[in-house]
Amino acid sequence: MVTAPHAAAASTPSDGLDGLDPAWSRLVHVPRTDGVGRTWHVLDNQVDDAHLTLLCVHGNPSWSYLFRNLVRRAPVGVRVIAVDQLEMGFSERSGRLRRLPTRVDDLCELTDELGLDGQIVTVAHDWGGPISLGWAQRHLGQLAGVVLMNTAVHQPEGSPAPGLIRLTRSRPMLQNVTVKTASFIRGALEMSHPRPVAEVRRGFLAPYLTADRRAAIAEFVADIPLDPDHPSAAALDGIAAGLGLLSDVPTLLLWGSKDKVFSDRYLHDLEHRLPHAKVHRYPGAGHFVSEDVDAVGAIVDWLGVLGRGSAPVPAEHRSSTLLETHGELGDQLAVAESTGLAGSISFSQFAGSVETTAAGLAGAGVSPGDRVALMVPPGVDLAVSLYACWRAGAVIVLIDSGLGPSGISAAIKAADPAYLIGIPKALAAARTLRWPGRRICTGPMPATQRKVLRVIGDLSELRSAPGHLPAPPTPEDVAAVVFTSGSTGPSKGVVYSHGQLEAQRDALTKLYDITTDDRLVAAFAPFALYGPAIGISSVVPDMDVAAPGTLTARALGDAAVAADATMVFASPAALANVVRTATELTAEHRAAFSAVRLLLSAGAPVRPSLLRAAAELFPNATAHTPYGMTECLPVASISLAGIDAAVGGDGVCVGFPLVDVDVQIRVLDALGRATGELTGEPGLVGEVVVRAPHARSGYDRLWHTEFAASQPDGWHSTGDVGHLDELGQLWIGGRVSHVISTPDGPVTPVRIEQAIEGLEGVASAAVVGVGPPGLQRIVAVIQPVSAPRSPRSAALDIVDAVRAAVVGVDISAVFEVPALPVDRRHNSKIDRTRVAGWASAALAGGRLRKL
């Protein structure tokens, strides 16, 4: 046993620690503790008549300093008490060894002494977690909520003990690392992302400057029960087992997923034990999550809605209609791949295959609510796997292959699927990149490879070992977590229920008058997946889905012939290549194209010129393009004729909102921030906010993001800026984050870009703001048709032409660049944030760098 003979009285921190107000510090003597009385140092904002008190408990090696920003940002009427545990921080050094049960007792005695008898929310980090939960379980009557950050109550089954802890615990290391030097504290801080600034590092180290003040750090490390016979193991197990008592207590888990000690594994263990918890996982943050990201903001917002339960969704007690896959259509083609090896399946085969595959999945252990990632290209296998997962009650995880290996890795680690169904290439990547999920292969695989990739079976094998199928999912059950290309930021997992996907299917069916007489060529995957649920044949053309720009006119033509298509869905990038390669179309292709009634461009904004050129290949089709986002698609839709007829608005007209979609505008303030009230009044410019039966239910493990995007409750803030016109059509002027806040008010970029792009010799243009909010100057950056070799100031005649084309705003500068940065996926969305950064540097007088 490690004991520290060093006794020292409690004290208050020295003045001048960054972010700490000396007025918050107080010493609290608890006469009962240890029979002789002990003194604590606590931070306490000492709010009178508080309606709520936050009891904040730090871990090791830390102190109440960790909660300084929470004390500072405490909402009105909320008292915050952040303790320094005994032997830690500036609290008393008694020299006594304090194991977990003792520490829980200590905390209970402290709160008794403080007379805290009102509503309390515990907030804890690291090994403060079990201590606060131990306290919580003894104070259920006044427990209003629980916040946990990077902590644990249990060593998940089969997981190795955190290597760093084991290493630190080893006999030669423990005293050296934790006591004799400040390495343990410094090391913990170094794991922050980014590294804390010097003032903050000084703050964390302040109570631990000498070895005798650090004695308890070693004891704390030694008290982690890595083995069942550890003296604190029983107490920790008791606390873990008692979490069931908290099932009605609002709980928030905030997690830095780059924590080397408390990895995602511990998050998932806690999620399993506290299934009602709201979760925000910060992919870029480390162990000290509240130092790395705005976890305090999340706590403050969560407190704001504490106790305000969301209205329960009335349960419908019926099965999801997504599972009605129209077996009655018999031999009619359900899904086909127009690859060289043309796989195809009829509706009756499809229904049977879904049922047997679902049973096979159940036999392999897939249970309702389990997540299954599908890494299968569009076609028969994907359609069967997807509907089979749904039938088995599983939640499918779909990740856009356009995210690239690192993006896919990030998404799949965030989603943490229990199973992964994939083609061999995907399973190989899963092994190399250590993706979670038990691996299932779509088709047979050589035994050696199976062993190497740790594949538990292929789909046909699973079918031969069926399990018992549960009742089908209901509309309230979660159906999917979808990660899209993330061209406007890091990809987020968007959560959909069966009911919401049913509504999306119905919205599309109604919007485009889709009937069972229709046959679809699906070069844009997401909508194609509804084919079986609508009862229409779908054919996937031969293309690399990760690179839609590879779709050739010939491949599309072959698919149209194979399907006898009435509808063609494709992304703008795919359509652009089809137009480019149109000369290779045969008479048969052209005949098939003449039979198409609907051409749909989806997935990204399409230029009218491209839609027009594509439409010319389909002489009898109406060309449409929907507006929407992963979180709500479609919001509106417009035909080519509608685009031609829409003039005079600010930006791009995206058509009339669907009947079931409410569109409102959150008006911009003078600085271009979307802070105003919602309005439906025509002409007012602001953030587009939508509500629809087919809108997302939330973001996966991103509670704070979801909260911010869901104001008011039930609505989705799109991040797009736009306005409604007198007719009720919606116009989009860019992203809210790209609004230019000039001295004359906010200006949206798209209208100006379009005016400039109308000039001869201009291939594309980006319009960005430079300077502080409220004073920004407008800068145009042009990619000319005959592009210069390096960026340059535009000649006077070009500057004059640009200013003449843009009425009512002052363009401060015009540059010409070889190429504007665009997102890799759609090749169309200009990265205005990057352009703005580049232009700022240039106009500050820096060198004209490469863009």
Add this chain to the structure above:
Amino acid sequence: MKILVTGASSMIGRHTVARLLARGDEVTTLQRNPTGSPTGETRVNEVLGSVSDAATIDRACDGQDAVVHLAAKVGVTGAWPEYERTNVTGTALLIEGAGRAGVGVFVHVSSPAVAHAGAALVGAGAEPADPSSTRGHYATSKAIAERHALAASSAEMPIVAIRPHLVWGPGDTQLVGRIIERARQGRLALVGSGTALIDTTYVDNAADALVAALDRCDELGGRAFVVSNGEPRTVHELVARMIAAAGLEWSPRHVPVSVAKGGGSLVERFWDRTGRTEDPPMTSFLAEQLSTAHWFDQRDTRAALHWTPAVSLAEGFARLGEWFRSCDS
């Protein structure tokens, strides 16, 4: 109203006098040398002498309702005492004299250079003048003068400081004159990329702003305002437009900032030592001015002065072109 204008022979001084006369004010000018009536007007009383001479000042201030103080030693070379005598002492004496004479309002013409040195100015406001951070004798002396002037503002004689940024227009021998002269000699090069965003002020607008400040002086005493056209442009564009207005051809050459600053310092020292008085072709001060952003927040200025620029840059360059053509013919 009876108004004394010092430094009336400068470009902005001539425009200001013309405006005051046009609206019926009675104008007295104070300057060292007789210039004749600057605008062909005969209604101007000329007082000859220096702003650093108390007797001259008393004579000039006698009976005036208002003062517009433009007189200053401008430049990048020369010894400190010259700047101090005209800009610091001269301003102090003039304020004293105006006070003695019972002048009611006082507009002190200053420069944005009194508050900033070195860093890029991006949407900057009118920060307090700070002689300790200025660069060059001109800016330092003007900073001291402005601080003194604003501190001397009182209910009896409110003083407002106006800081026009880079004033230019037809007949401008400073900015436009030098650029054109160098372009004609084929010696014009841009410092760095020439993409620094710079505010400038067309001379008519600067004169309007001074008159507006005169009219609002009562409520604005003790405050300073930067004045510009509010249409910042890159150095590249400004230079190109001036050259185009003069009917010259130009393809931009670029000099690295470091070379220009280094070269500027050398030239400055060389000029000092040889005692030459005309300004050198490039100084480190100018190199910095032309290689870092200098543009300003005009919202307060416009609201407080109830003034907006009447002549846009585009119109200003058109007028500059006409003027060059009229000179040629």
